[in-house]
Amino acid sequence: MHMDSAESAPGRLGAVLAAPRSGVVALGPHGPWLVTTPGQARAVLTDPDRFDFPGDVSRSGDLSASRGDTRSGHVVFAPLDRDQVASGLAVFDEEWPAALTEHDRRTPGTPYDAMVLLRRPVARATTAAVLTGAPDAQRHAVADLVLAWIDALAPVIAARRPPGRWSRARRREREARLALEDTLAETPALPGTPAEAAAVLAAGIQVPIAAGAWLLAHLAQHPLGAGEAVHAVWETLRLTPPTWVTARITTREVDLDGQVVPSGAVVLVSPLLLGRLPDLVPGDVDGLPGFDPGRWRDDTRRPGAWLPFGAGPHACPGRNLGLALLTHLAEWAAVRHISLADHVGIDQSRGLSPLPCRFRVAERTEPPP
Numbered sequence: 001m002h003m004d005s006a007e008s009a010p011g012r013l014g015a016v017l018a019a020p021r022s023g024v025v026a027l028g029p030h031g032p033w034l035v036t037t038p039g040q041a042r043a044v045l046t047d048p049d050r051f052d053f054p055g056d057v058s059r060s061g062d063l064s065a066s067r068g069d070t071r072s073g074h075v076v077f078a079p080l081d082r083d084q085v086a087s088g089l090a091v092f093d094e095e096w097p098a099a100l101t102e103h104d105r106r107t108p109g110t111p112y113d114a115m116v117l118l119r120r121p122v123a124r125a126t127t128a129a130v131l132t133g134a135p136d137a138q139r140h141a142v143a144d145l146v147l148a149w150i151d152a153l154a155p156v157i158a159a160r161r162p163p164g165r166w167s168r169a170r171r172r173e174r175e176a177r178l179a180l181e182d183t184l185a186e187t188p189a190l191p192g193t194p195a196e197a198a199a200v201l202a203a204g205i206q207v208p209i210a211a212g213a214w215l216l217a218h219l220a221q222h223p224l225g226a227g228e229a230v231h232a233v234w235e236t237l238r239l240t241p242p243t244w245v246t247a248r249i250t251t252r253e254v255d256l257d258g259q260v261v262p263s264g265a266v267v268l269v270s271p272l273l274l275g276r277l278p279d280l281v282p283g284d285v286d287g288l289p290g291f292d293p294g295r296w297r298d299d300t301r302r303p304g305a306w307l308p309f310g311a312g313p314h315a316c317p318g319r320n321l322g323l324a325l326l327t328h329l330a331e332w333a334a335v336r337h338i339s340l341a342d343h344v345g346i347d348q349s350r351g352l353s354p355l356p357c358r359f360r361v362a363e364r365t366e367p368p369p
Protein backbone atom coordinates (compact mmCIF):
# COMPACT_ATOMS: atom_id res chain seq x y z
CA MET A 1 0.00 0.00 0.00
CA HIS A 2 1.22 3.45 -0.63
CA MET A 3 0.02 6.98 -1.12
CA ASP A 4 0.01 9.25 -4.12
CA SER A 5 2.51 12.03 -3.93
CA ALA A 6 1.70 15.67 -4.57
CA GLU A 7 4.72 15.71 -6.89
CA SER A 8 2.90 13.61 -9.47
CA ALA A 9 -0.61 14.97 -8.87
CA PRO A 10 -2.64 16.13 -11.86
CA GLY A 11 -4.92 19.16 -12.01
CA ARG A 12 -4.48 22.41 -10.18
CA LEU A 13 -2.02 21.00 -7.72
CA GLY A 14 0.22 19.69 -10.48
CA ALA A 15 0.01 23.05 -12.29
CA VAL A 16 1.09 24.97 -9.20
CA LEU A 17 4.00 22.63 -8.46
CA ALA A 18 5.13 22.64 -12.10
CA ALA A 19 5.05 26.44 -12.42
CA PRO A 20 8.43 28.11 -12.93
CA ARG A 21 9.61 29.42 -9.56
CA SER A 22 10.72 32.70 -10.99
CA GLY A 23 8.67 35.20 -9.03
CA VAL A 24 5.15 35.98 -10.18
CA VAL A 25 3.74 33.56 -12.75
CA ALA A 26 0.49 33.80 -14.69
CA LEU A 27 -1.09 30.32 -14.72
CA GLY A 28 -3.40 31.24 -17.59
CA PRO A 29 -3.71 34.03 -20.18
CA HIS A 30 -5.57 36.24 -17.67
CA GLY A 31 -4.27 34.77 -14.45
CA PRO A 32 -4.66 33.57 -11.80
CA TRP A 33 -1.23 34.79 -10.74
CA LEU A 34 0.94 32.63 -8.54
CA VAL A 35 3.66 34.09 -6.33
CA THR A 36 6.61 31.77 -5.83
CA THR A 37 8.93 33.46 -3.33
CA PRO A 38 8.49 33.70 0.45
CA GLY A 39 8.88 37.50 0.30
CA GLN A 40 6.11 37.92 -2.24
CA ALA A 41 3.87 35.51 -0.33
CA ARG A 42 4.25 37.60 2.81
CA ALA A 43 3.68 40.82 0.89
CA VAL A 44 0.41 39.47 -0.54
CA LEU A 45 -0.94 38.08 2.74
CA THR A 46 0.01 41.02 4.94
CA ASP A 47 -1.19 43.90 2.75
CA PRO A 48 -5.00 43.76 2.65
CA ASP A 49 -5.17 47.25 1.09
CA ARG A 50 -3.71 45.91 -2.13
CA PHE A 51 -4.61 42.21 -1.80
CA ASP A 52 -8.09 41.75 -0.43
CA PHE A 53 -9.65 38.57 0.91
CA PRO A 54 -12.09 36.91 -1.54
CA GLY A 55 -15.69 37.66 -0.68
CA ASP A 56 -17.27 34.27 -1.04
CA VAL A 57 -15.49 32.31 1.63
CA SER A 58 -17.27 29.09 0.67
CA ARG A 59 -15.45 29.17 -2.66
CA SER A 60 -12.15 30.73 -1.72
CA GLY A 61 -10.36 27.62 -2.94
CA ASP A 62 -11.64 28.43 -6.41
CA LEU A 63 -8.66 28.92 -8.66
CA SER A 64 -10.59 30.12 -11.67
CA ALA A 65 -9.42 33.50 -12.82
CA SER A 66 -12.86 34.93 -12.22
CA ARG A 67 -13.04 38.39 -10.75
CA GLY A 68 -14.04 37.76 -7.21
CA ASP A 69 -15.88 40.07 -4.88
CA THR A 70 -13.83 41.17 -1.95
CA ARG A 71 -14.93 41.29 1.61
CA SER A 72 -13.06 44.24 3.03
CA GLY A 73 -14.24 45.09 6.50
CA HIS A 74 -14.27 41.43 7.48
CA VAL A 75 -13.81 40.83 11.22
CA VAL A 76 -10.40 39.77 12.37
CA PHE A 77 -10.62 36.70 14.63
CA ALA A 78 -8.64 36.76 17.88
CA PRO A 79 -6.24 33.83 18.34
CA LEU A 80 -7.42 31.14 20.76
CA ASP A 81 -5.86 31.64 24.17
CA ARG A 82 -4.02 29.06 26.25
CA ASP A 83 -7.09 27.98 28.22
CA GLN A 84 -9.11 27.50 25.06
CA VAL A 85 -6.36 25.34 23.57
CA ALA A 86 -6.20 23.30 26.80
CA SER A 87 -9.97 22.67 26.80
CA GLY A 88 -9.92 21.67 23.14
CA LEU A 89 -7.02 19.28 23.70
CA ALA A 90 -8.64 17.71 26.78
CA VAL A 91 -11.77 16.98 24.75
CA PHE A 92 -9.75 15.47 21.90
CA ASP A 93 -7.88 13.29 24.38
CA GLU A 94 -11.22 11.78 25.46
CA GLU A 95 -12.98 11.68 22.12
CA TRP A 96 -10.26 10.08 19.97
CA PRO A 97 -10.04 6.79 21.93
CA ALA A 98 -13.83 6.86 22.22
CA ALA A 99 -14.14 7.08 18.43
CA LEU A 100 -11.79 4.10 17.98
CA THR A 101 -13.73 2.06 20.54
CA GLU A 102 -17.03 2.95 18.91
CA HIS A 103 -15.70 1.83 15.53
CA ASP A 104 -14.48 -1.48 17.01
CA ARG A 105 -17.85 -2.08 18.61
CA ARG A 106 -19.89 -1.33 15.50
CA THR A 107 -17.66 -2.74 12.79
CA PRO A 108 -15.07 -4.96 14.44
CA GLY A 109 -12.10 -6.01 12.32
CA THR A 110 -12.67 -3.40 9.57
CA PRO A 111 -10.09 -0.72 8.85
CA TYR A 112 -10.50 2.77 10.26
CA ASP A 113 -11.15 5.62 7.88
CA ALA A 114 -9.18 8.62 9.13
CA MET A 115 -11.40 11.21 7.43
CA VAL A 116 -14.44 9.69 9.15
CA LEU A 117 -12.90 8.76 12.47
CA LEU A 118 -11.44 12.20 13.11
CA ARG A 119 -14.72 14.03 12.51
CA ARG A 120 -16.29 13.87 15.92
CA PRO A 121 -13.11 14.21 18.03
CA VAL A 122 -11.97 17.26 16.05
CA ALA A 123 -15.46 18.79 15.87
CA ARG A 124 -15.97 18.47 19.60
CA ALA A 125 -12.45 19.65 20.43
CA THR A 126 -12.67 22.81 18.34
CA THR A 127 -16.20 23.51 19.57
CA ALA A 128 -15.03 23.15 23.17
CA ALA A 129 -12.20 25.61 22.51
CA VAL A 130 -14.37 28.19 20.76
CA LEU A 131 -17.52 27.92 22.92
CA THR A 132 -15.93 27.60 26.33
CA GLY A 133 -19.00 28.84 28.20
CA ALA A 134 -21.56 26.45 26.70
CA PRO A 135 -22.87 23.29 28.41
CA ASP A 136 -21.74 19.91 26.99
CA ALA A 137 -25.05 19.00 25.38
CA GLN A 138 -25.20 22.27 23.49
CA ARG A 139 -21.57 22.00 22.36
CA HIS A 140 -22.17 18.48 21.09
CA ALA A 141 -25.23 19.65 19.17
CA VAL A 142 -23.21 22.51 17.66
CA ALA A 143 -20.36 20.14 16.71
CA ASP A 144 -22.82 17.89 14.81
CA LEU A 145 -24.41 20.88 13.07
CA VAL A 146 -21.02 22.22 11.97
CA LEU A 147 -20.17 18.80 10.48
CA ALA A 148 -23.51 18.82 8.66
CA TRP A 149 -22.79 22.30 7.28
CA ILE A 150 -19.27 21.27 6.20
CA ASP A 151 -20.79 18.30 4.36
CA ALA A 152 -23.41 20.49 2.70
CA LEU A 153 -20.72 22.96 1.62
CA ALA A 154 -18.65 20.25 -0.08
CA PRO A 155 -20.66 20.09 -3.33
CA VAL A 156 -20.80 23.90 -3.50
CA ILE A 157 -17.03 24.16 -3.23
CA ALA A 158 -16.31 21.20 -5.50
CA ALA A 159 -18.56 22.43 -8.34
CA ARG A 160 -16.66 23.62 -11.40
CA ARG A 161 -18.84 26.71 -11.66
CA PRO A 162 -20.45 28.42 -8.68
CA PRO A 163 -23.88 26.76 -8.25
CA GLY A 164 -26.85 29.12 -8.67
CA ARG A 165 -28.48 30.67 -5.64
CA TRP A 166 -31.52 28.42 -5.89
CA SER A 167 -29.70 25.25 -6.91
CA ARG A 168 -30.21 22.19 -4.77
CA ALA A 169 -26.61 22.40 -3.51
CA ARG A 170 -26.98 26.03 -2.41
CA ARG A 171 -30.37 25.42 -0.78
CA ARG A 172 -29.03 22.50 1.23
CA GLU A 173 -26.00 24.50 2.25
CA ARG A 174 -28.19 27.42 3.34
CA GLU A 175 -30.47 25.18 5.38
CA ALA A 176 -27.53 23.54 7.15
CA ARG A 177 -25.95 26.93 7.85
CA LEU A 178 -29.15 28.43 9.23
CA ALA A 179 -29.74 25.42 11.48
CA LEU A 180 -26.25 25.93 12.89
CA GLU A 181 -26.68 29.69 13.28
CA ASP A 182 -30.03 29.23 15.06
CA THR A 183 -28.43 26.95 17.64
CA LEU A 184 -25.44 29.28 18.00
CA ALA A 185 -27.80 32.21 18.61
CA GLU A 186 -28.91 30.46 21.81
CA THR A 187 -25.37 29.74 22.98
CA PRO A 188 -24.09 31.76 25.96
CA ALA A 189 -20.98 33.94 25.56
CA LEU A 190 -20.78 33.49 21.81
CA PRO A 191 -17.63 35.03 20.28
CA GLY A 192 -19.09 37.42 17.68
CA THR A 193 -22.31 36.97 15.73
CA PRO A 194 -23.73 33.49 15.03
CA ALA A 195 -22.51 33.77 11.42
CA GLU A 196 -18.97 34.64 12.55
CA ALA A 197 -18.89 31.85 15.11
CA ALA A 198 -20.14 29.42 12.44
CA ALA A 199 -17.32 30.49 10.10
CA VAL A 200 -14.69 30.04 12.82
CA LEU A 201 -16.01 26.59 13.73
CA ALA A 202 -16.18 25.38 10.15
CA ALA A 203 -12.63 26.58 9.41
CA GLY A 204 -11.44 25.05 12.68
CA ILE A 205 -12.95 21.63 12.03
CA GLN A 206 -12.68 20.82 8.35
CA VAL A 207 -8.98 21.70 8.01
CA PRO A 208 -7.64 19.86 11.09
CA ILE A 209 -9.59 16.72 10.10
CA ALA A 210 -7.71 16.67 6.80
CA ALA A 211 -4.41 17.53 8.53
CA GLY A 212 -4.87 14.71 11.05
CA ALA A 213 -5.66 12.22 8.31
CA TRP A 214 -2.54 13.26 6.37
CA LEU A 215 -0.48 12.87 9.51
CA LEU A 216 -1.71 9.30 10.02
CA ALA A 217 -1.13 8.48 6.36
CA HIS A 218 2.46 9.75 6.51
CA LEU A 219 3.16 8.00 9.80
CA ALA A 220 1.82 4.71 8.44
CA GLN A 221 4.45 5.00 5.71
CA HIS A 222 7.23 6.38 7.90
CA PRO A 223 6.89 5.31 11.54
CA LEU A 224 8.22 7.96 13.85
CA GLY A 225 10.22 5.70 16.12
CA ALA A 226 12.09 7.81 18.65
CA GLY A 227 11.57 10.99 16.61
CA GLU A 228 9.77 14.04 17.94
CA ALA A 229 6.00 14.09 17.41
CA VAL A 230 5.97 17.80 16.65
CA HIS A 231 8.52 17.31 13.87
CA ALA A 232 6.18 14.81 12.20
CA VAL A 233 3.45 17.44 12.44
CA TRP A 234 5.56 20.09 10.69
CA GLU A 235 6.60 17.61 8.02
CA THR A 236 2.95 16.79 7.38
CA LEU A 237 2.04 20.48 7.14
CA ARG A 238 4.98 20.98 4.78
CA LEU A 239 4.29 18.17 2.32
CA THR A 240 0.50 18.12 2.44
CA PRO A 241 -0.79 21.39 3.92
CA PRO A 242 -4.60 21.05 3.81
CA THR A 243 -4.91 24.72 2.85
CA TRP A 244 -2.42 24.25 0.07
CA VAL A 245 -3.33 27.41 -1.77
CA THR A 246 -5.07 30.61 -0.75
CA ALA A 247 -6.31 33.45 -2.92
CA ARG A 248 -6.41 37.23 -2.71
CA ILE A 249 -7.89 39.75 -5.13
CA THR A 250 -5.91 42.83 -6.19
CA THR A 251 -7.73 46.09 -5.37
CA ARG A 252 -5.62 48.03 -7.89
CA GLU A 253 -2.84 47.43 -10.37
CA VAL A 254 0.17 46.20 -8.40
CA ASP A 255 3.83 45.75 -9.17
CA LEU A 256 5.36 42.65 -7.60
CA ASP A 257 9.11 42.62 -8.19
CA GLY A 258 8.67 44.12 -11.64
CA GLN A 259 5.71 42.00 -12.70
CA VAL A 260 2.57 44.10 -13.15
CA VAL A 261 -0.64 42.40 -12.03
CA PRO A 262 -3.88 44.11 -13.07
CA SER A 263 -6.57 45.29 -10.68
CA GLY A 264 -9.24 42.71 -9.79
CA ALA A 265 -6.92 39.77 -10.48
CA VAL A 266 -6.68 36.59 -8.40
CA VAL A 267 -3.27 36.17 -6.76
CA LEU A 268 -2.42 32.79 -5.25
CA VAL A 269 -0.09 31.92 -2.40
CA SER A 270 0.71 28.23 -2.01
CA PRO A 271 2.16 26.88 1.25
CA LEU A 272 2.60 23.58 -0.60
CA LEU A 273 4.89 25.22 -3.15
CA LEU A 274 6.76 27.31 -0.56
CA GLY A 275 7.32 24.20 1.59
CA ARG A 276 9.42 22.77 -1.24
CA LEU A 277 11.83 25.71 -1.47
CA PRO A 278 15.35 24.70 -0.35
CA ASP A 279 15.83 28.08 1.38
CA LEU A 280 13.05 27.34 3.86
CA VAL A 281 13.66 23.66 4.58
CA PRO A 282 16.76 21.97 6.02
CA GLY A 283 18.20 18.92 4.34
CA ASP A 284 19.34 17.71 0.97
CA VAL A 285 17.56 19.37 -2.01
CA ASP A 286 16.78 16.03 -3.67
CA GLY A 287 15.20 14.79 -0.46
CA LEU A 288 12.76 17.72 -0.14
CA PRO A 289 9.72 15.83 -1.51
CA GLY A 290 10.26 13.09 1.09
CA PHE A 291 8.71 12.83 4.57
CA ASP A 292 11.57 13.20 7.03
CA PRO A 293 10.64 14.56 10.47
CA GLY A 294 14.29 14.24 11.54
CA ARG A 295 15.20 17.18 9.26
CA TRP A 296 13.70 19.52 11.88
CA ARG A 297 16.41 18.58 14.36
CA ASP A 298 18.41 21.08 12.32
CA ASP A 299 17.21 24.30 13.89
CA THR A 300 18.77 26.66 11.36
CA ARG A 301 15.37 26.88 9.63
CA ARG A 302 12.15 27.86 11.30
CA PRO A 303 9.33 25.34 10.82
CA GLY A 304 6.27 27.04 9.38
CA ALA A 305 8.15 29.58 7.23
CA TRP A 306 6.16 28.19 4.26
CA LEU A 307 2.99 29.59 5.90
CA PRO A 308 0.78 26.50 6.45
CA PHE A 309 -1.25 28.71 8.81
CA GLY A 310 -1.18 31.75 6.54
CA ALA A 311 0.09 35.18 7.60
CA GLY A 312 -1.20 38.69 8.16
CA PRO A 313 -4.70 39.70 9.23
CA HIS A 314 -6.27 36.43 8.03
CA ALA A 315 -3.65 34.17 9.59
CA CYS A 316 -5.08 31.16 11.39
CA PRO A 317 -6.37 32.04 14.87
CA GLY A 318 -6.53 28.32 15.73
CA ARG A 319 -2.91 27.54 14.95
CA ASN A 320 -1.99 26.58 18.52
CA LEU A 321 -4.96 24.28 18.86
CA GLY A 322 -4.25 22.73 15.46
CA LEU A 323 -0.62 22.05 16.44
CA ALA A 324 -1.64 20.67 19.84
CA LEU A 325 -4.23 18.26 18.37
CA LEU A 326 -1.87 17.03 15.70
CA THR A 327 1.03 16.57 18.13
CA HIS A 328 -1.24 14.57 20.40
CA LEU A 329 -2.26 12.38 17.46
CA ALA A 330 1.37 11.86 16.41
CA GLU A 331 2.25 10.80 19.96
CA TRP A 332 -0.64 8.35 19.92
CA ALA A 333 0.52 6.91 16.58
CA ALA A 334 4.20 6.77 17.60
CA VAL A 335 3.62 3.97 20.11
CA ARG A 336 1.53 1.85 17.74
CA HIS A 337 1.88 0.07 14.40
CA ILE A 338 -0.20 2.02 11.90
CA SER A 339 -0.55 0.48 8.46
CA LEU A 340 -2.47 1.61 5.42
CA ALA A 341 -5.34 -0.67 4.42
CA ASP A 342 -5.76 0.94 0.99
CA HIS A 343 -3.96 3.09 -1.46
CA VAL A 344 -4.27 6.75 -0.36
CA GLY A 345 -5.30 9.18 -3.07
CA ILE A 346 -5.18 12.98 -3.10
CA ASP A 347 -8.50 14.79 -3.16
CA GLN A 348 -8.25 18.37 -4.38
CA SER A 349 -11.93 19.25 -4.35
CA ARG A 350 -11.63 21.22 -1.12
CA GLY A 351 -8.17 22.04 0.00
CA LEU A 352 -6.09 18.90 0.08
CA SER A 353 -7.32 15.73 1.76
CA PRO A 354 -6.25 12.09 1.67
CA LEU A 355 -9.07 10.07 0.14
CA PRO A 356 -9.59 7.36 1.05
CA CYS A 357 -7.37 7.15 4.11
CA ARG A 358 -8.01 3.72 5.61
CA PHE A 359 -5.65 2.28 8.15
CA ARG A 360 -5.22 -0.45 10.72
CA VAL A 361 -3.70 -0.21 14.15
CA ALA A 362 -1.81 -2.79 16.17
CA GLU A 363 -0.47 -2.25 19.64
CA ARG A 364 3.28 -2.33 19.53
CA THR A 365 4.90 -5.13 21.42
CA GLU A 366 8.58 -4.32 20.88
CA PRO A 367 10.12 -1.08 22.17
CA PRO A 368 10.45 1.75 19.64
CA PRO A 369 13.67 1.66 17.56
Ligand code: HEM
Nearest residue numbers: 200203204208211243246308309310314316317318321322
Ligand atom coordinates in the same frame (compact mmCIF):
# COMPACT_ATOMS: atom_id res chain seq x y z
C1 HEM B 1 -3.67 22.01 11.50
C2 HEM B 1 -4.72 22.73 11.59
C3 HEM B 1 -4.96 24.02 10.83
C4 HEM B 1 -4.39 24.50 9.68
C5 HEM B 1 -3.32 23.85 8.81
C6 HEM B 1 -5.01 25.79 9.41
C7 HEM B 1 -4.67 26.60 8.33
C8 HEM B 1 -5.21 27.84 8.10
C9 HEM B 1 -4.79 28.76 7.07
C10 HEM B 1 -3.69 28.52 6.06
C11 HEM B 1 -5.56 29.87 7.17
C12 HEM B 1 -5.46 31.13 6.32
C13 HEM B 1 -6.27 31.04 5.07
C14 HEM B 1 -6.06 32.23 4.18
O1 HEM B 1 -5.15 33.03 4.37
O2 HEM B 1 -6.83 32.34 3.22
C15 HEM B 1 -6.49 29.65 8.25
C16 HEM B 1 -7.47 30.53 8.62
C17 HEM B 1 -8.38 30.28 9.63
N1 HEM B 1 -8.35 29.25 10.55
FE1 HEM B 1 -7.08 27.71 10.55
N2 HEM B 1 -5.93 26.03 10.37
C18 HEM B 1 -5.93 25.00 11.27
C19 HEM B 1 -6.68 24.88 12.41
C20 HEM B 1 -7.63 25.77 12.84
C21 HEM B 1 -8.37 25.66 14.06
C22 HEM B 1 -8.23 24.55 15.09
C23 HEM B 1 -9.21 26.71 14.11
C24 HEM B 1 -10.17 26.96 15.25
C25 HEM B 1 -10.59 28.05 15.66
C26 HEM B 1 -9.01 27.50 12.89
C27 HEM B 1 -9.69 28.63 12.52
C28 HEM B 1 -9.39 29.42 11.42
C29 HEM B 1 -10.15 30.61 11.05
C30 HEM B 1 -11.37 31.17 11.76
C31 HEM B 1 -9.52 31.14 9.91
C32 HEM B 1 -9.95 32.37 9.12
C33 HEM B 1 -9.18 33.58 9.58
C34 HEM B 1 -9.59 34.81 8.82
O3 HEM B 1 -10.07 34.74 7.70
O4 HEM B 1 -9.40 35.89 9.39
N3 HEM B 1 -8.03 26.90 12.15
N4 HEM B 1 -6.24 28.42 8.83
